[in-house]
Amino acid sequence: MSTLDSFIDAFRGYGTIELVLELAVIWLVVWVILRFLRRSSGAGVIRGFAVLVVVFAIVLRVTDDANDTFGRVRFLSDRVVGLVAIMLVVVFQPELRQAMITLGQAKFLRRGPSVRDRVVASVSEATDFLSKSQFGAIIVFERGLGLESLFRNAVTIDAAVDARLLEAIFYPNNPLHDLAVVIRGDRIAAAKVQLPLAPPGRVPSQLGSRHRAAVGITLDSDCLVLVVSEENGRVRFAESGELSSPIARERVSEELARRLAVSSIASSSGGTETAGREETS
Numbered sequence: 001m002s003t004l005d006s007f008i009d010a011f012r013g014y015g016t017i018e019l020v021l022e023l024a025v026i027w028l029v030v031w032v033i034l035r036f037l038r039r040s041s042g043a044g045v046i047r048g049f050a051v052l053v054v055v056f057a058i059v060l061r062v063t064d065d066a067n068d069t070f071g072r073v074r075f076l077s078d079r080v081v082g083l084v085a086i087m088l089v090v091v092f093q094p095e096l097r098q099a100m101i102t103l104g105q106a107k108f109l110r111r112g113p114s115v116r117d118r119v120v121a122s123v124s125e126a127t128d129f130l131s132k133s134q135f136g137a138i139i140v141f142e143r144g145l146g147l148e149s150l151f152r153n154a155v156t157i158d159a160a161v162d163a164r165l166l167e168a169i170f171y172p173n174n175p176l177h178d179l180a181v182v183i184r185g186d187r188i189a190a191a192k193v194q195l196p197l198a199p200p201g202r203v204p205s206q207l208g209s210r211h212r213a214a215v216g217i218t219l220d221s222d223c224l225v226l227v228v229s230e231e232n233g234r235v236r237f238a239e240s241g242e243l244s245s246p247i248a249r250e251r252v253s254e255e256l257a258r259r260l261a262v263s264s265i266a267s268s269s270g271g272t273e274t275a276g277r278e279e280t281s
Contacts, residue, residue: 115186116260119161123183124253126166127228127235131249136210136230137170138180138195141260145221147182147193154182154190161188170228180213180225196220203243214238224259226252 123139130137140147155176159165161183169191170177176191183189198215207229214227215238225238234246237259247255 116257119183119186120253120257120260122161122163123166123226124256125163126170127226127252128249129163129167130170130228131233131235131252134230134233135170135172135177135228137166137226137228138210138214139166139226140180140182140193140195140217141224141226142182142184142189143222143224145223147184147189147217147221147223150182150193150195150217151190154179154193156190157181157188159188161186180217198241202241207243211236211238211243215241215243218242226256 127137127139129135165188166181168174169181169188178192180193180195181188181191182193195213196216196219197209197212198219202219203212203215208231210230211227214225214236217223218225218238219241222240227236227238228234229236235249235252236246237244237255239259
């Protein structure tokens with residue numbers, strides 16, 4: 001029996017709807033795995049494992065119809081495939097853990113209004129203080145695309161979103177006040193996060209590096225950014241590569257809640273410069 005006949009026989013006896021549903025599920029699983037691997041720092045490792053799996057699959061195919069001469073080879077290949085599966089879990093343990101955390105936090109943020117409301121209330125209270133005091137700030141709200149690659153030189157916080165904590169972080173005498181804070185779900189993930197700057201001309205010339213950084217990160221991800229000017233205390237939002245007009249302090253809570261409730265569409269290009277330590281205008 002040819003390979004094509006074997007392939008056709010595998011699908012005989014299936015109803016059309018059942019077959020379509022199964023193929024859709026398989027496609028979805030493969031797509032999720034590929035998307036996860038693309039974002040993972042260990043994506044390169046998977047190539048080596050893929051080569052091993054292909055080699056052993058070929059060995060099994062070649063020796064399938066042979067006699068017991070290759071019995072030991074088949075035995076070892078079966079064991080190695082199981083070992084590779086265990087090694088994958090070990091190699092991608094940090095990514096798998098982060099994926100589970102992100103999944104749980106995304107559920108809270110999008111389906112748990114009470115959690116989102118607490119985040120909005122805390123950030124809005126802190127923003128009001130920072131705006132009145134004219135303390136510059138950049139607060140990044142992580143969405144579907146992870147921002148772990150920016151945490152390399154940042155300071156990990158991993159604390160509940162709290163207005164007083166945000167106010168303390170952005171207080172000018174605090175060593176962490178420069179650069180950005182990243183909020184993941186209902187947690188402050190990191191502070192002193194350096195963001196890529198938007199290309200020149202993307203942001204009005206009267207605005208400085210703080211606003212360019214706010215726009216720059218939204219060119220590379222689907223995050224939402226709240227930025228407070230150090231010069232005049234004005235509050236703006238950056239999303240999908242666009243910077244909003246100044247938002248009145250009393251409207252920050254309403255605008256933040258609205259934007260967090262709506263999924264954004266990330267732009268596909270962005271600058272490669274990095275944010276300076278202070279806004280220049």
